[in-house]
Each structure stands twice: as C-alpha cells, then as structure tokens.
Amino acid sequence: xxxxxxxxxxxxxxxxxxxxxxxxxxxxxxxxxxxxxxxxxxxxxxxxxxxxxxxxxxxxxxxxxxxxxxxxxxxxxxxxxxxxxxxxxxxxxxxxxxxxxxxxxxxxxxxxxxxxxxxxxxxxxxxxxxxxxxxxxxxxxxxxxxxxxxxxxxxxxxxxxxxxxxxxxxxxxxxxxxxxxxxxxxxxxxxxxxxxxxxxxxxxxxxxxxxxxxxxxxxxxxxxxxxxxxxxxxxxxxxxxxxxxxxxxxxxxxxxxxxxxxxxxxxxxxxxxxxxxxxxxxxxxxxxxxxxxxxxxxxxxxxxxxxxxxxxxxxxxxxxxxxxxxxxxxxxxxxxxxxxxxxxxxxxxxxxxxx
Amino acid sequence: xxxxxxxxxxxxxxxxxxxxxxxxxxxxxxxxxxxxxxxxxxxxxxxxxxxxxxxxxxxxxxxxxxxxxxxxxxxxxxxxxxxxxxxxxxxxxxxxxxxxxxxxxxxxxxxxxxxxxxxxxxxxxxxxxxxxxxxxxxxxxxxxxxxxxxxxxxxxxxxxxxxxxxxxxxxxxxxxxxxxxxxxxxxxxxxxxxxxxxxxxxxxxxxxxxxxxxxxxxxxxxxxxxxxxxxxxxxxxxxxxxxxxxxxxxxxxxxxxxxxxxxxxxxxxxxxxxxxxxxxxxxxxxxxxxxxxxxxxxxxxxxxxxxxxxxxxxxxxxxxxxxxxxxxxxxxxxxxxxxxxxxxxxxxxxxxxxx
Numbered sequence: 211x212x213x214x215x216x217x218x219x220x221x222x223x224x225x226x227x228x229x230x231x232x233x234x235x236x237x238x239x240x241x242x243x244x245x246x247x248x249x250x251x252x253x254x255x256x257x258x259x260x261x262x263x264x265x266x267x268x269x270x271x272x273x274x275x276x277x278x279x280x281x282x283x284x285x286x287x288x289x290x291x292x293x294x295x296x297x298x299x300x301x302x303x304x305x306x307x308x309x310x311x312x313x314x315x316x317x318x319x320x321x322x323x324x325x326x327x328x329x330x331x332x333x334x335x336x337x338x339x340x341x342x343x344x345x346x347x348x349x350x351x352x353x354x355x356x357x358x359x360x361x362x363x364x365x366x367x368x369x370x371x372x373x374x375x376x377x378x379x380x381x382x383x384x385x386x387x388x389x390x391x392x393x394x395x396x397x398x399x400x401x402x403x404x405x406x407x408x409x410x411x412x413x414x415x416x417x418x419x420x421x422x423x424x425x426x427x428x429x430x431x432x433x434x435x436x437x438x439x440x441x442x443x444x445x446x447x448x449x450x451x452x453x454x455x456x457x458x459x460x461x462x463x464x465x466x467x468x469x470x471x472x473x474x475x476x477x478x479x480x481x482x483x484x485x486x487x488x489x490x491x492x493x494x495x496x497x498x499x500x501x502x503x504x505x506x507x508x509x510x511x512x513x514x515x516x517x518x519x520x521x522x523x524x525x526x527x528x529x530x531x532x533x534x535x536x537x538x539x540x541x542x543x544x545x546x547x548x549x550x551x552x553x554x555x556x557x558x559x560x561x562x563x564x565x
Numbered sequence: 566x567x568x569x570x571x572x573x574x575x576x577x578x579x580x581x582x583x584x585x586x587x588x589x590x591x592x593x594x595x596x597x598x599x600x601x602x603x604x605x606x607x608x609x610x611x612x613x614x615x616x617x618x619x620x621x622x623x624x625x626x627x628x629x630x631x632x633x634x635x636x637x638x639x640x641x642x643x644x645x646x647x648x649x650x651x652x653x654x655x656x657x658x659x660x661x662x663x664x665x666x667x668x669x670x671x672x673x674x675x676x677x678x679x680x681x682x683x684x685x686x687x688x689x690x691x692x693x694x695x696x697x698x699x700x701x702x703x704x705x706x707x708x709x710x711x712x713x714x715x716x717x718x719x720x721x722x723x724x725x726x727x728x729x730x731x732x733x734x735x736x737x738x739x740x741x742x743x744x745x746x747x748x749x750x751x752x753x754x755x756x757x758x759x760x761x762x763x764x765x766x767x768x769x770x771x772x773x774x775x776x777x778x779x780x781x782x783x784x785x786x787x788x789x790x791x792x793x794x795x796x797x798x799x800x801x802x803x804x805x806x807x808x809x810x811x812x813x814x815x816x817x818x819x820x821x822x823x824x825x826x827x828x829x830x831x832x833x834x835x836x837x838x839x840x841x842x843x844x845x846x847x848x849x850x851x852x853x854x855x856x857x858x859x860x861x862x863x864x865x866x867x868x869x870x871x872x873x874x875x876x877x878x879x880x881x882x883x884x885x886x887x888x889x890x891x892x893x894x895x896x897x898x899x900x901x902x903x904x905x906x907x908x909x910x911x912x913x914x915x916x917x918x919x920x
Contacts, residue, residue, distance in 0.1 A: 421784040421810075422777040422817055429776040455776075455823050462777055462821035468806070469841045470813045476831045486824045 221328030221541030327360035450495030477528030576683030576896030682715035805850035832883030
C-alpha cells in the first residue's frame with residue numbers, strides 16, 4: 211500500500227543531432243542506430259503531477275487543462291508504460307496525471323519527449339521505484355523512443371544496443387550541461403500547411419520501402435561516434451557538418467519512401483541555404499541546422515553568433531518566431547507547492563490549458 | 566574537300582523515367598547506371614542548321630538569334646564534339662551553327678538534350694559520316710550525357726556499359742513511338758526563384774559526399790530492368806510506381822549531398838501529393854510524376870486521364886502553364902526550305918530569337 215502523495219516533476223524536450231528513424235524491433239522500440247541529442251532547457255518543458263490512489267476509480271490524464279481519452283489509439287499505447295511501472299512496483303492503484311506544457315501554442319514543436327519522460331520520471335518516483343538513469347531510460351524508451359534521451363541533461367546518447375531483449379538499448383549522458391555552455395539552439399518556428407504523418411508510421415514506411423535506407427544505419431552509427439568525439443573536444447565545425455549531414459540524410463530517406471514523406475518546406479530550405487551561406491562567408495561553421503519530423507528548424511550556434519543568426523533567420527518569410535534554448539539539466543522533482551493536483555477533489559487544481 | 570551545303574535537322578528533348586545522376590568516368594561521360602527515357606515530340610524541339618565551309622574564318626554558333634561565346638566554359642566543352650566529328654570525317658573546315666528552340670521562354674525546361682542531339686545529328690550528316698544510331702549516341706553522350714537518349718524516338722535506354730573505353734555505353738530504342746501511343750507527358754511548368762546548380766557539378770558533389778548514393782546505382786539498374794518490362798507489357802501501374810520511386814530516389818541523394826542540392830519546391834511537392842491522391846482515390850495509377858534538375862513536373866498519364874490530370878494540376882498555385890507531349894520520333898533532316906542559314910552571307914537568315 212502506497213503513501214498517498216502527489217509527485218510533481220518538470221522535464222524537457224531534446225533535439226537530436228544524430229537522428230532516430232527506424233526500429234529494429236517495433237514492440238520493444240529498439241532503434242536501427244544510436245542517436246545523440248541535446249537536452250533542451252525549461253523554455254520547452256512539461257510539468258507533470260501524478261498521484262496513485264485507491265480512491266481513484268480509474269486512470270485519468272489531463273493535459274493542458276483538458277481530459278484526454280487514454281483508451282484512444284497512440285495515447286493508449288503510450289499509457290501502457292504506467293502499467294509496466296505498476297507491475298514493477300507491485301502496485302495496483304489507479305493514477306491521476308495532470309500535465310502542462312509550456313510549449314508555444316500551435317508552434318508545432320514536438321512536446322511528446324518532454325511529456326513522456328516527465329511522466330515516467332514522476333510516476334516512478336511516486337511508486338518508490340529506485341530506478342537507475344539507465345533503467346529509467348529503458349522504461350521511457352518503451353513508451354516513446356526519442357523521449358528516452360530526455361532522462362538526463364546536456365548531451366545524451368541513446369545506444370542502439372545489440373541484445374534482442376533491449377536491455378542494452380538505453381540513454382546515457384555523454385557530456386553534462388556545463389561541458390559546452392556556449393552551444394545554443396535557436397528554434398525557427400515555421401508555419402506549416404497540412405497535417406503531417408506520424409513518426410511512428412513514417413519510419414515504418416521508410417524501412418519497408420526506401421532502397422536508400424539500407425545505408426542509413428551504418429552512416430548514422432559512424433556519425434554518432436564522430437559527433438561524440440567532436441563534442442568532447444568542443445569542435446563546432448565538426449559538430450555543424452555532422453549535424454547537417456545527418457539531418458539531411460534522414461530527410462533523404464523520407465523522400466525515398468513510397469509514397470514519399472516530406473516534412474521540409476520552402477521556408478525550411480531557405481533556412482538551410484541561409485546557414486550554408488553564413489558558414490561559407492565566415493569560412494567556418496557559425497551555425498548548423500537540424501530538422502525533426504516537421505518544418506521547424508533547430509539552428510545550433512554558439513553565444514558569439516546568436517545575435518547574427520537570429521537577425522538572419524528573422525529576415526526569412528515564413529519564420530513566425532524564434533525560441534532560444536541552452537542545454538538543459540534533465541528532469542527533476544519539484545516541491546509540493548508546484549503541484550498541479552488538488553488532493554481533496556482528486557482533480558486538476560485549475561484549468562490552465564492554453565488552447 | 567566537302568560539298569558546301571546546309572544541313573538542317575529537328576530534334577527533341579527527352580524525359581528520363583529512370584534517371585542519370587552520376588558518372589563512373591567524367592572524361593568519357595560514362596554513367597553509374599542505365600537510364601530510360603521517353604523521347605518527347607516536336608512541341609519541345611530544337612531546329613539546327615549547320616554548314617562546314619572553308620569560307621568561314623572561325624567556328625560560330627547562333628542560338629535563338631544571339632551569337633554565343635563558344636570559348637566560354639561549359640559551351641566550349643560541349644563544342645569539342647564538333648572537333649571530334651571533324652576528326653572522324655578528316656575535315657578541317659570551320660562550322661556555322663544556327664539553332665532555334667521552340668521551348669517556351671523562361672519556362673526553365675532543359676533544352677540542352679534537344680540542342681546537343683540535333684547539332685550532332687545535323688553535323689554528322691553534313692560531314693557525310695554514316696554513323697549508326699549507336700555510334701551517333703556515343704558521340705552525343707560525350708557532349709552531354711542525357712542528350713544521347715534523344716537520338717531515337719519512343720522509349721530509349723542508355724546502357725550503362727561495362728567497358729572502360731565507353732564503347733558499350735550507348736543509347737538504343739527499346740520501344741518505338743507507336744508501341745504505347747496513349748502515354749502522354751503533361752509538363753507542369755513551375756516558377757522558381759533562384760539560379761540552380763548545374764547538373765554536371767551537382768552530380769559530382771553527390772557522388773563525392775552522399776553516403777546514401779552508394780545504393781543508388783544498383784537500385785536504378787534494377788528499376789531500369791523492371792521499367793523496360795513494364796513498358797513492354799504496357800503496364801501503367803508498374804510504370805507509374807517505378808518512375809515515381811526512381812525520381813524520388815535521385816532527389817533523395819541530392820538532399821543527402823553536402824551541401825544539399827534541392828531542385829523541388831513546395832509547388833513540386835504539391836504536385837507529387839496530388840498525383841498520389843489521384844492514384845489512391847482511383848485505386849490504380851492514373852498518373853506518375855518525375856522531376857529532372859528543376860521544379861517542373863513531368864506528369865505522365867494516358868489519353869483517358871489527360872483532362873482530369875490537367876484540371877487537377879491547374880488548380881495548384883505556382884503552376885504557370887501546362888505543356889503536353891506524346892512520344893516523339895527522334896531527330897530528322899529537314900528540307901532546304903527549312904534552313905536557318907543564308908549561304909550567301911554565311912549568317913543566320915533572320916533573327917528570330919525569343920528572348
């Protein structure tokens with residue numbers, strides 16, 4: 211029997227510099243290659259309160275002030291992670307989850323990494339599970355692959371692993387958030403027209419239909435090794451070229467998918483050109499770009515060049531706003547005053563949704 | 566000593582359904598894979614008159630009414646083909662070339678295949694060289710790779726070849742223009758912003774920097790075999806999927822180039838989506854798209870669906886006009902009345918340039 215107590219955590223998103231696109235095991239979410247990301251700071255974060263209680267007659271989940279249907283589709287699948295944690299803890303109580311993202315409304319920035327990592331972090335603490343960071347990342351991974359890199363701050367590598375049971379496919383910090391504090395992600399939010407295909411089904415289609423994809427895992431694995439070394443010696447030129455090449459490599463396999471998957475638009479491509487022009491005229495890399503499954507650009511730069519990069523990006527039509535993030539420090543438990551749950555009513559404290 | 570006579574020829578462009586992007590020998594222009602194209606009709610043609618004469622004190626070339634600098638860059642390189650022909654014929658006379666394209670002004674449609682194949686066709690006839698189609702294609706190939714497919718009508722394959730001297734890398738008709746007369750190319754002319762990178766340097770960069778490119782030659786070779794079979798049995802579903810996949814495959818290797826090469830824009834992508842939607846809602850392929858080194862779409866369809874394809878394409882913002890072409894019949898010599906050269910003055914008959 212569990213002490214009835216709210217646990218509240220804050221966790222953040224991450225931006226992959228070596229991308230994850232393709233599973234070698236769909237069930238366990240085991241990737242075809244290692245990936246490396248920068249954990250973002252609390253400008254792009256999720257705050258999540260959880261409570262397990264026998265007073266709750268069912269599981270429920272409020273996101274940004276709205277109750278979610280946890281029996282529906284992808285959310286249902288992701289919520290299985292709670293059952294996994296309950297089994298690990300030998301607990302059967304239902305859970306109330308109240309979560310709020312501070313992601314700009316409708317910016318199209320993926321919040322699922324922040325949400326999933328924070329939820330697992332809060333819930334595992336509430337259940338009294340003393341998970342190592344490694345085991346925590348494995349649990350998160352099974353809920354949402356790329357989210358597993360948000361379990362630590364700084365630069366994080368999600369190791370591909372070799373084992374069939376996935377026990378060696380975990381995320382670990384390779385350099386903490388103080389290692390290279392000059393590095394900054396300037397996110398150019400790009401408006402987009404249509405609904406995009408989900409990463410989950412997109413990467414499945416790529417693996418099934420792209421002839422070029424066969425070279426990607428080996429390429430990305432090599433890029434991951436080289437990037438870890440480049441970060442180690444704080445070599446921005448190397449980081450920039452590797453990040454750009456890996457992003458384009460992934461998006462190329464998407465274009466080679468049948469039917470093709472296209473997340474980049476003309477504004478994205480204009481940002482790409484601008485970054486190459488900035489670097490060419492400087493004779494060295496001042497910036498790099500990387501794109502996830504959408505048209506928003508993450509332009510990685512360093513303190514000295516933030517102002518000029520921002521200026522150049524704001525000249526581009528279709529860039530609606532710029533958001534800055536340094537390396538974040540990973541998820542952490544907040545004090546009781548930060549709780550989003552009213553324990554008396556077992557409901558969210560207030561509706562502060564931003565829709 | 567040559568009889569002093571004007572030879573005038575007309576020749577056309579071609580649209581590759583299996584693309585050529587990468588040379589295994591830069592000097593001889595030997596491709597990394599076989600390619601297959603549809604020779605277009607005289608809606609997209611070049612008319613070229615040539616005369617060799619000892620009265621000419623130097624080589625000169627008029628294109629669309631304007632004298633060209635044949636000592637300049639890429640044109641100089643391409644004009645070497647004339648020296649090759651002169652050597653083959655044992656002739657030293659200078660040449661006057663007068664050429665006119667009927668390509669719509671500023672449509673961004675590549676006219677070099679039509680121009681180069683027609684020039685070589687006219688000049689080799691003027692020199693009395695009795696070249697086989699195979700040898701003709703080899704000469705054209707050394708001037709401009711993809712142009713070698715314009716030496717015959719219908720469906721033409723440019724064989725990769727295995728030999729180091731390139732003697733087995735030639736173009737040949739695999740099905741003539743009457744084999745599948747329903748097939749039509751509806752060209753959607755898409756306005757584009759900026760100057761594009763030349764194919765010649767673009768494909769070199771792709772080969773040097775794209776990790777994914779290593780899978781392309783084998784893929785394209787397989788697609789070429791499958792496409793030839795599909796055309797043989799007039800299987801439009803197969804043609805459509807193969808053409809779409811091969812176009813996307815090539816453009817994916819361009820995106821994977823460092824720095825990336827991007828010829829497709831948002832309008833191109835909207836056309837791609839429209840074609841997939843048309844086919845999905847019909848439950849079979851009514852159309853296919855293929856893109857060369859630019860944003861213009863070649864939408865391949867059949868007689869029954871031209872009207873609906875045109876209607877759908879004209880709804881798309883950024884499509885400035887539609888041009889239709891059936892399979893053409895390859896280059897041919899025109900009568901003397903069609904000559905563009907005034908033999909008395911050894912100058913173009915009239916300036917009818919369209920700029």
